[in-house]
Amino acid sequence: MGEQTTLRSSRLGRMAAFAGTGARVGMNYLKHYGQRCVGAPQDENLLHERNAEAVYKTFSELKGGPLKLAQMLSIDQGLLPDAYASRFAQAQYSAPPLSYPLVARTFRREMGKSPLEIFDSFSETAAHGASIGQVHKAVKDGRAFAVKVQYPGVAESLRSDLRIVKPVALQILGVRESDVEDYFREVEERLLEETDYKLELQRSQELSAASSHLDGVSFPRYFPELSCRRILTMEWIEGLALDRFAKGSANSEERDRIGQALWDFYEFQIHTLRFFHADPHPGNFLVRDGGLVVLDFGCAKKIEPEFYRRHFRFLDERLLDDRDALLSSLEDLSILLPGDTDAYRSRIAGLCAESIEILARPFRKGFFDFSNPTFMRSIYDLGERNRRDENLRGFRGRRGSPDSIYVNRAYFGLYSLLHTIGARVHTRLPDWLRES
Amino acid sequence: METREKILHAFREQVARHSELPASVIALCEPLGMSERDFYNEFGSLEALESAFWEELVAKTIAAVESGAEWEGFDARQRMLAFLYAFLEKSLDVRTVLLFRFRHLSPVASPEWLQGMERRFKGWAFSLIGKGVSNGEIAGRGRLVVLYPSALYLLLRSVIDFHVKDTSPRFERSDAYVEKSVNLAFDLMRTQAIDSAFDLLRFLAPRACGKS
Ligand SMILES: Nc1ncnc2c1ncn2[C@@H]1O[C@H](COP(=O)(O)OP(=O)(O)OP(=O)(O)O)[C@@H](O)[C@H]1O
Numbered sequence: 001m002g003e004q005t006t007l008r009s010s011r012l013g014r015m016a017a018f019a020g021t022g023a024r025v026g027m028n029y030l031k032h033y034g035q036r037c038v039g040a041p042q043d044e045n046l047l048h049e050r051n052a053e054a055v056y057k058t059f060s061e062l063k064g065g066p067l068k069l070a071q072m073l074s075i076d077q078g079l080l081p082d083a084y085a086s087r088f089a090q091a092q093y094s095a096p097p098l099s100y101p102l103v104a105r106t107f108r109r110e111m112g113k114s115p116l117e118i119f120d121s122f123s124e125t126a127a128h129g130a131s132i133g134q135v136h137k138a139v140k141d142g143r144a145f146a147v148k149v150q151y152p153g154v155a156e157s158l159r160s161d162l163r164i165v166k167p168v169a170l171q172i173l174g175v176r177e178s179d180v181e182d183y184f185r186e187v188e189e190r191l192l193e194e195t196d197y198k199l200e201l202q203r204s205q206e207l208s209a210a211s212s213h214l215d216g217v218s219f220p221r222y223f224p225e226l227s228c229r230r231i232l233t234m235e236w237i238e239g240l241a242l243d244r245f246a247k248g249s250a251n252s253e254e255r256d257r258i259g260q261a262l263w264d265f266y267e268f269q270i271h272t273l274r275f276f277h278a279d280p281h282p283g284n285f286l287v288r289d290g291g292l293v294v295l296d297f298g299c300a301k302k303i304e305p306e307f308y309r310r311h312f313r314f315l316d317e318r319l320l321d322d323r324d325a326l327l328s329s330l331e332d333l334s335i336l337l338p339g340d341t342d343a344y345r346s347r348i349a350g351l352c353a354e355s356i357e358i359l360a361r362p363f364r365k366g367f368f369d370f371s372n373p374t375f376m377r378s379i380y381d382l383g384e385r386n387r388r389d390e391n392l393r394g395f396r397g398r399r400g401s402p403d404s405i406y407v408n409r410a411y412f413g414l415y416s417l418l419h420t421i422g423a424r425v426h427t428r429l430p431d432w433l434r435e436s
Numbered sequence: 437m438e439t440r441e442k443i444l445h446a447f448r449e450q451v452a453r454h455s456e457l458p459a460s461v462i463a464l465c466e467p468l469g470m471s472e473r474d475f476y477n478e479f480g481s482l483e484a485l486e487s488a489f490w491e492e493l494v495a496k497t498i499a500a501v502e503s504g505a506e507w508e509g510f511d512a513r514q515r516m517l518a519f520l521y522a523f524l525e526k527s528l529d530v531r532t533v534l535l536f537r538f539r540h541l542s543p544v545a546s547p548e549w550l551q552g553m554e555r556r557f558k559g560w561a562f563s564l565i566g567k568g569v570s571n572g573e574i575a576g577r578g579r580l581v582v583l584y585p586s587a588l589y590l591l592l593r594s595v596i597d598f599h600v601k602d603t604s605p606r607f608e609r610s611d612a613y614v615e616k617s618v619n620l621a622f623d624l625m626r627t628q629a630i631d632s633a634f635d636l637l638r639f640l641a642p643r644a645c646g647k648s
Contacts, residue, residue: 101517102615104506105525109606116505124509152608152615 098134100124103149110228118226119145132195137236144236146220148197155195159188186402190278194298197232204234204297210273216261216291237293239286246282246420254290259370259423261292266414270407271430274303278406280413282420301406311404315360316433320353335400355382359411363429370415371422379415440478442468444489452532458482483548491552493530497523498560512568513622516588520595520614524607527599538600543593554589561585573622578631587630591621
């Protein structure tokens with residue numbers, strides 16, 4: 001059995017590990033959540049490729065909470081150099097297996113019965129690892145189930161990990177805690193939500209019912225009577241992980257179909273439901289019979305109407321020709337604050353215009369080829385330039401809305417998934433941005 | 437209830453309610469309507485009584501895990517894990533007594549009142565090691581294999597020590613501790629690392645290892 005050998009579990013051990021590499025990561029992490037438009041001081045060598053290895057190693061040794069953070073970073077390909085992004089993207093496959101006796105104990109404690117009293121068979125070793133739990137395959141009455149079991153103590157260690165990462169990150173960044181407090185709170189809340197499988201069950205059922213009409217998208221069935229806080233039971237899906245599909249031999253028609261399903265799914269959630277699956281990494285999708293199966297609604301986010309209107313104004317390319325409208329939209333989102341100097345205002349306006357131009361490209365012609373590498377390249381470059389921009393360093397104030405973290409994350413994730421698949425998709429701006 | 441069970445029960449109640457050991461045999465037996473003679477028919481002393489109390493906790497744990505449906509298929513590592521999880525579960529029924537007795541006890545101390553538990557556990561661990569050696573999980577050539585039951589006993593004591601200090605919700609940290617420490621112990625026993633360390637020590641400090 002390939003069970004874990006060394007695990008630093010004490011608070012002190014984690015602390016030590018973080019002091020080394022965590023600082024770097026904390027910074028990148030904050031960078032994203034500290035708003036795309038807002039640059040911050042950054043030591044160039046910290047982002048050197050060979051650090052990716054070290055950072056990755058620390059995270060995967062610590063498991064649990066930090067691994068989750070690493071995954072959030074991996075989604076943020078627009079801001080992380082390729083070396084980091086691809087390392088972290090692998091993180092979801094490398095969590096440590098729980099022993100079967102501990103799985104059985106969790107069952108007995110949470111459900112009052114051992115796995116074999118509930119199922120006809122139950123795989124002793126996990127079929128898949130995940131960042132905060134593992135998935136077992138079980139059979140009952142000839143039906144196959146995927147049973148997700150959470151590691152003990154995850155919620156607790158997550159809290160202490162964040163407490164450790166925070167001051168280190170703040171100090172290196174030279175940001176005041178009060179300026180980014182909202183961002184930390186938002187991330188902490190979402191991460192903690194993910195440790196509650198009851199909530200995940202409820203959301204999975206809601207979101208899959210609401211999206212059931214979509215073409216080419218399906219969901220596993222969930223079984224509330226076989227689930228609880230630490231155990232989540234759903235139908236077993238025999239499919240191909242999305243990254244394998246992307247690397248495999250699928251033809252362009254098949255790729256386009258999966259890509260379109262993915263696009264439609266996100267478009268419907270974000271613009272119609274206003275409640276979305278905020279974790280678009282390749283481990284959360286399977287391809288079965290040419291269709292897309294969506295797993296894992298642990299991280300889901302609601303979009304309030306007020307924020308929706310303010311945020312998605314930026315998809316409107318007409319802002320590019322209307323400077324006053326652009327500035328007032330930036331004020332609405334409090335990316336610009338009343339006290340900002342004119343020089344600063346025009347700097348930010350310029351940056352935002354640039355990012356609107358890039359991020360709205362897929363919508364422009366109603367059809368977009370994501371396999372085109374220049375598009376992803378320009379997203380990376382934009383992030384890279386913002387990061388290095390001297391002028392953006394060191395300004396203060398609470399800026400932007402923490403609600404944008406997960407919306408941005410979803411879009412970055414979506415764009416880069418579509419790119420890896422190499423899909424061409426039909427796109428459409430929401431109606432309210434097309435008219436008037 | 438048998439006399440023996442009644443006395444064991446009274447012992448537990450006494451310690452749990454008053455956070456102190458029974459002052460004397462009389463003090464324990466009188467409220468039960470028993471004579472000293474009844475007591476000494478079962479136990480040779482108050483220490484022997486307590487020793488039996490802890491021994492029984494281990495014995496019941498062993499009986500519970502060995503009757504589980506998965507037991508036969510488990511390897512030695514899984515059996516050790518299953519034992520410790522079951523022990524933690526059972527000890528919840530006597531947590532107050534456990535706290536009272538173990539909170540201030542060093543995990544390497546070996547007081548009179550733990551003799552029964554130690555004997556019972558080591559006997560069980562001896563056959564566990566045998567199983568591990570026969571299926572290749574534990575390196576069988578080492579000189580120290582005979583000491584492995586003692587090492588596992590130490591592990592049990594360290595788990596108890598961790599558990600009585602654990603304040604995490606549902607004692608989830610104790611579960612994690614069990615998982616990690618058992619894995620480490622079996623990794624060491626698989627590679628004979630303990631033996632090699634002992635060998636080196638003996639080379640460097642022969643006297644400390646009982647070889648002049
Ligand atoms: N219903 C299912 N059928 C088959 N495989 C599944 C199923 N659900 C999950 N898996 C597999 O298990 C892996 C982990 O599951 P999931 O993503 O739900 O866990 P998680 O703890 O939320 O992890 P993460 O946060 O890393 O995504 C998936 O990548 C997938 O390969």
